[in-house]
Amino acid sequence: MKILQLDNVSKTYNAGSQPLHVLKKINLEIEKGDFIAIMGPSGSGKSTLMHIAGCLDTPTSGKVIFENKDISKLSEAELAQIRNKKIGFVFQTFNLIPRTTTLDNVQLPLIYAGVEAEKRKTRARETLEQLGLKERAFHFPNQLSGGEQQRTAIARALINKPSIILADEPTGNLDSKTGKEIIDIFKKLNKEGNTVVLVTHDEQIAKNARKIIRIYDGEIS
């Protein structure tokens, strides 16, 4: 089953005198259960590709079909709802909210989805347990190690049972041992049937994926 399809997707920024073509007619298909690594040097357009795939951005031209629905022309609020229900983001810098506990951080997407408090808490606890963070539910982000913070972020990405998990350099801020643990989690999640897209510039990390897409100067090579 196709989850995401990019048809001739281009992204152009009009910065300065010359237009900047960040993505040039990209065609890409992501199937359910895929584990894809997107690789490329900085400035290659891999982040922009991930943003468009993650419904954070819309293309200048071309079509983005997410679960049989063209999303290239949706409003910001409509895109927010797709991100909320269908996409799980994991970032390099974890991006946890510092003032709230692990449990509250994890249940945040459910708040935006309008799920009631009891259900939210149960789901958040289950997800934390799944990632071995049961004991950390009432800790604040600054009381957690880097690996624990990233696991919390993964729990947050998983809580809405997304169609696709997008991870942007998830090991970039971690030491290699912790980084490997995080990659193992993605591998396990993929085995359980989740679709995972990993953006990285690290060959060793990319090797863990079942498919590698290399992007250079806005084009898939």
Place this chain on the structure above:
Amino acid sequence: MEKFLETLKLAFITLKSNKMRSLLTMLGVIIGVTSVILLIAIGSGLKIYITSQFESIGANILYIMPGEFEFGSGEEGGGMQGAGMAASKLTIEQGKDLVRRSTAIKTVMPYTENNATVSYKGKSQTTQAAGVTYEYTKIRDQYPESGSFFTLSQQEAGKKVVILGKTVAEKLFGENDPLGKKVTISENKFTVLGVLPSQGALAGVDTDNQIFIPVTTALTTFDMENIIGFWLQAKDQESIEQAKIEAEEIMLRTLDDDDFSVVDTESLLSVVGQVLGALTVALAGIAAISLIVGGIGIMNIMLVSIAERTKEIGLRKAIGATPKIILIQFLIESVVLSVGGGITGIIIGVLGAALINQFFPAVITFWSILLAFFVSVIIGVIFGVVPAGKAAKLNPIQALRYE
């Protein structure tokens, strides 16, 4: 609703995590609301006090004052006309005329007021000397607690007799009995006939610091030709309108229209009410400026707070917060700040008014609390909407990249 409650909870967590900043931000609104509440309380207190003072005098009293008396809607462009400030052309003879010709007026009391120094055996007291008639006691329903008031014959003979207010009696005589003693007023010896009971103080002004002498004696002692005004007492409450009409007609026989005014308690009160009302609004308006300053403070802090949390806003948007939710989140934060300040200001204002009321009339009115509350809500919304709108419009990708 679920989202709203969570957002409200979040606003409290956020503001609590920055206690000092939140408190300082609220301070502007606290000061503004407190001063508005206090000023309105003092204005209302004063109005109620003055009204009750006049009401205690009695409803069937009229006053004749020199000059024209009006306020606000005057034909010559409004403003306080110089009632009582114009040179008086009123005389005791006109008073006699009033009694003789009128059917509805029971009593006419001409009066004068002068600053005077009363002394006795080296002690002296600066006070207000009121020249009145023997009917003063009946009109004011105030009788000496010791001794007696002067009589009609003493008044007509222009005797140098005096009735002391409580304060004057205590200052000059202490524990000793002042009755029959001779005090000096403007180089004249006056015999003390009586002492009036205490009336208390208003706004720090001692109403017992007063002495009463016959109005005829007052004119000669202070070398004046005219009196300051008349108190008229109508036969009863029903004849007050009739008394007013008659008084005007009689006075017009000897004076011009703009030389005097006949004023009843009600119109006097309405003028006092208008003056105090205008004053209260003006003062509260000035205090309200600090509310605007407080609002700007809130806006400033919200802008700082949003800049600091740019990355967090990006994250929230990435995981599904719509622009509307972000807008509401920050709007709630600024409203919580301003309403928190408003409620604190109301509490301080109410306590402050209770404290002030110990020595100056101050009355908290329900509408002023309601007004202060809604103004603080509105300030939170007005000064919160710009920063919140800015947060809502942030591009999620750029916000996530923000360091």
